[in-house]
Amino acid sequence: MGDIDLSNPPELYWHCAIKIGEKSPYAVVNDLSFSQLKKNIIDPWLSGRQFFVSGILVKKEKVSEIRIAYTPYTTEKYVNDYVQKSVQSGFCGSEDPHLIPLGMGTELTNELLSTETSVAPDPSISDTALVLQICQRIQYSARILSNRTRKGKTPFLIEDEYDVQDLLQAVLKAYLKYSVQEDTLPKVASTKSSRADISIENLGILIEVKYVRESGDQRRIFEEYSEDLELYSKWPYLKTIIFLIYNASILRDPEAFEKHSGPQERNGKRFNVKIVLS
Template sequence: MDFTSPPERYWHCSVKIAGKKDYSVVNDLTFQELDRTIVSPWNTGRTFTVSGTLIRSTESVEAIKITHTDQPRSYYAERHNERMRASRISDLATNRSLLPLSLGTDLTYELLFSGKQEATPEPDVRMVEQLCKRLPQAARILAVRSRKGKKAYEISDEYDVQDLLHALLRAYLKYSVQEDPLPKVAGAKSSRADISIEELGVLIEVKYVHGPEDQKRLFEEYSQDLVLYAQWSHLRTLVYLIYNSADLRDGEAFEKLSSTQEIGGKRFDVKVVLA
C-alpha cells in the first residue's frame, strides 16, 4: 500500500496489554485518526489510548494489530450474523468488533514495525495449512498400489486421516509434532486435539464426514471445540480439517467460519480446511 496516499476509511486496531484478559478494539477510524492516536504515538514512544485502555509503553503491549477494510464494522457484523442464522448457529462467542481485524488487510508491520525482523514463523503455518489441503492427493496414491502384495492404505475415519497427516507433517517440519496434546487442559480423552505443533502455536482438529447428515453434528462440535482449545496456552492457530468434505450438505458454510476468535481472553486464528 502507498502510504503517501492511504485510504481515508476504514481502519481498525486491537491491542492486548500484558497481564490483561481482553483485547481493546477500536473500529472505523479514518487514517488521520489512526495516525494521530495510535501510529504516531507508537513510533515516537508516547502514551496513547485504544478504546479507553491506556498504553504507556510499547513494552507493555502483548499483541497489536492494525487492518484496513473497504467497509465499516457493521457490514461484516451483519454478514456474519446472516451466515449464522442461515446455518442455524447461535454464535455468542465471536466478538463482532474483531471481524474487520480478521477479514481486513493486515498493515501492522508496515505501520508499526517496518525495518524490524518478523518474529512469527508464518511460512511454516502456511505449509501446515497447504499439507492439510493436499492430503486427499497423497491418500489417492496410497489407495491404489500397483505393486503385487502391497496393501492399499484406506481412509475410512478420523484416525486414518490423522495417521497420514502426522506422517506428512513430520517429514516437512523441523518442529515437534504430537498427537493428543491436551490431557492437561481438560483431562478427558474426548477433549484432546488430534495434532499439536507447540513451536508454531498450531492445533489441528480432524473431522471425517460420513454423509450429509454430519453437517449438523460438525457445526455443534465446532462451537464446543473452540471453547475447549482456547484453553491451550500456546494456541495461535486452530486448523479445522474436514476430510471427505464433498459429502457435506453445504461445505461453503464451514469455509465461512474461518476467522479470528477471542474466547476467554485468548485470541487465535481459525482456518477451516475442506479436504
C-alpha cells in the same frame, strides 16, 4: 535509550522520513508498528518495489534521503515536550512536528535497510502457511497411497479420522523441524474429548480432523466445532486452530463451514480459525 535488539525489535513506535530530491519537503509517517514498518517500507525498499509514504509514491532511485527511528513513546509526547521547552525558553521553533521524534529517537536506518543486516522474516509465518497448505492437499497424498500399483503392496486406506491423522502427522513431520504430536488439554464440561488431534506448540497450531461418513454429519460436526473452540481456547500456546473436514463433499452444505474461518475470541483469548474442506 540503549541498543535495540533487531532480532526481536519492539513493536512500537517507529517513524520514517523520506525526501524525494533535494528541494522537496520530507514525507513523514509516525507511530508505526514494526510490522507496518517492515511490510510497507523495509520490505519494498529491499526488494526495489515502489511504495507510499504519507501519500507520496516512493521510487528508491529517486530518494535523496531516508531516515528510520525508534522511540519508546508516541509522537504526541515528544511534540508536547518540544512545545513546553520552547515556551519556557521564549524561543518559538518552526520545526515540522512530524520530524521531532526522529531527532529524539534511536536512528536505525542503516541497520534496517542494509541488505546484509536487514531483519529476517518471521519463520513461523511461512511455516504456518505451509501447515495450512499440507492440510489443504493431504487428500492427494491419500489418493496415491490408496491406489498402490506395485504387486503385493497393501494400500493405505482412509477409513476414519485416525487414518487421516496418521497420514497428516507423517507428512507434517517430513516438513517441520518442530514437535508434531497429540496434546492433552484441560477438560471442559460437556466436551467428549480432552486431546487435540495434532498440536505444533512452537507455531501455536492445533489441528482437529473431522471425518465425514454421510451427509447428515453436518450437524454433528458443527456441534463438535463449537465444543472444540471452548476446549482448545484453554491451550496456552494457541494462535491458530485448523479444522480439517475430510470427505467434505459428502456434506449437504460444506461451504457453510467456511464462514467460520477468521479471528475468534474465547475465554479472553484471541486466535485464528481456518476451515479446510478436503
